[in-house]
Amino acid sequence: MTTHRLLVEVDDLAVRYPIKRGLFVDRTVGHVHAVDGVSLRIRAGETYGLVGESGCGKSTLGRALLRLTEPSEGRVVFDGVDLAGLRGEALRRIRRRLQMVFQDSLASLDPRQSVRSMLLEALRAHALEESSEEATDARMRELLDAVGLPSGALRRYPHEFSGGQRQRLGIARALAVRPDLIVADEPVSALDVSVQAQVLNLLDDLQDEFGLTYLVIAHDLAVVRHVADRVGVMYLGGIVEEGPAGSLYDTPLHPYTRALLSAVPVPDPEVEDRRERILLSGDLPSPAAPPSGCRFHTRCPWRQPTRCADERPVLRRLPGADPGLEAHTVACHYAEVIRSGELRPHRVEPEAVTEVGEPTAAPPPTPASVTEILRR
Ligand SMILES: Nc1ncnc2c1ncn2[C@@H]1O[C@H](COP(=O)(O)OP(=O)(O)OP(=O)(O)O)[C@@H](O)[C@H]1O
Ligand code: SF4
Numbered sequence: 220m221t222t223h224r225l226l227v228e229v230d231d232l233a234v235r236y237p238i239k240r241g242l243f244v245d246r247t248v249g250h251v252h253a254v255d256g257v258s259l260r261i262r263a264g265e266t267y268g269l270v271g272e273s274g275c276g277k278s279t280l281g282r283a284l285l286r287l288t289e290p291s292e293g294r295v296v297f298d299g300v301d302l303a304g305l306r307g308e309a310l311r312r313i314r315r316r317l318q319m320v321f322q323d324s325l326a327s328l329d330p331r332q333s334v335r336s337m338l339l340e341a342l343r344a345h346a347l348e349e350s351s352e353e354a355t356d357a358r359m360r361e362l363l364d365a366v367g368l369p370s371g372a373l374r375r376y377p378h379e380f381s382g383g384q385r386q387r388l389g390i391a392r393a394l395a396v397r398p399d400l401i402v403a404d405e406p407v408s409a410l411d412v413s414v415q416a417q418v419l420n421l422l423d424d425l426q427d428e429f430g431l432t433y434l435v436i437a438h439d440l441a442v443v444r445h446v447a448d449r450v451g452v453m454y455l456g457g458i459v460e461e462g463p464a465g466s467l468y469d470t471p472l473h474p475y476t477r478a479l480l481s482a483v484p485v486p487d488p489e490v491e492d493r494r495e496r497i498l499l500s501g502d503l504p505s506p507a508a509p510p511s512g513c514r515f516h517t518r519c520p521w522r523q524p525t526r527c528a529d530e531r532p533v534l535r536r537l538p539g540a541d542p543g544l545e546a547h548t549v550a551c552h553y554a555e556v557i558r559s560g561e562l563r564p565h566r567v568e569p570e571a572v573t574e575v576g577e578p579t580a581a582p583p584p585t586p587a588s589v590t591e592i593l594r595r
């Protein structure tokens with residue numbers, strides 16, 4: 220059940236990976252801006268879905284949230300505690316409450332370790348073993364039961380399970396230490412569609428049973444729609460749109476979200492025929508040289524000659540949107556006139572990336588200038 224208590228507060232988070240070169244001495248020749256100014260809130264008991272193309276920084280954000288990766292800037296506060304200040308025992312204690320489930324269950328489970336020894340290790344790491352071996356075994360059988368695996372699984376090894384079962388094992392391992400937050404990084408993308416639904420339903424059931432809070436990361440919009448209460452859409456290290464799942468999927472506001480959703484086929488043939496298709500020109504720019512201004516301007520079909528290439532838009536609420544955490548927010552200078560339909564998409568020639576800090580290239584010609592529309 221979602222409460223109003225904030226469990227996770229992320230402010231202006233940035234994670235940069237140094238790019239090293241050099242024959243004898245490693246020189247830092249640049250940085251990959253994997254996460255670039257992200258702020259978000261997650262309430263206790265809710266599921267926050269994070270979507271975006273491969274390489275946009277989703278995993279890095281998830282890892283920074285659990286402090287598995289050190290942030291370069293910004294702040295992560297978990298249940299009122301700033302993670303940056305924690306060391307030793309205090310960090311270990313909070314780590315128990317933050318667990319991760321990975322996409323690749325085969326790589327994240329030790330092939331030489333039986334399920335029993337894997338669960339035992341997780342319990343021991345946080346001194347959560349019961350007083351006797353029998354009681355610990357009973358606890359492990361309960362865990363397997365909770366994720367829908369038979370107790371006989373305790374004696375078996377990861378390769379003896381199917382992909383869906385291994386994902387259940389990964390979930391059991393995370394659950395073993397009674398966490399509050401689970402970051403599920405692409406939890407079902409390696410699975411067949413029919414099995415995906417089973418694992419997503421399991422996550423849903425466990426959330427109710429154990430009062431869990433989730434950050435679910437996926438590149439697949441359908442997966443996130445299925446599970447998330449609120450959704451954040453990421454592009455090149457930043458969140459470009461955020462809102463309650465229903466509102467975000469029904470009325471996407473950001474050009475990038477609209478393009479992503481326009482690529483998803485609709486089962487109803489009539490709706491499918493009328494579906495708006497927005498093709499993005501050009502590839503995702505490199506996060507080592509992110510474009511200036513709006514990070515999306517090199518590919519945006521609504522791009523305008525003013526502001527887009529030189530002013531980075533921040534997430535904001537449009538007039539009429541709900542206040543507070545239920546707000547649907549968007550980072551686009553022209554979201555109002557795009558929403559009203561006054562500004563129409565146009566064909567864009569892929570533009571050479573102008574890096575942050577460099578003088579910007581001449582803006583592209585556009586059919587209707589927005590200043591003109593705004594003046595009307
Ligand atoms: N340890 C690292 N060192 C250097 N660069 C990294 C490192 N980890 C990730 N990156 C780079 O940071 C960017 C963001 O990567 P990240 O894995 O967070 O993206 P993602 O959205 O999770 O992608 P995917 O959907 O493919 O998992 C990418 O350009 C990636 O190449
Ligand atoms: S700010 Fe400009 S480039 Fe960015 S999404 Fe909006 S219209 Fe497109």
Ligand SMILES: [Mg+2]
Binds near residue numbers: 277278279404
């Ligand atoms: Mg990833």
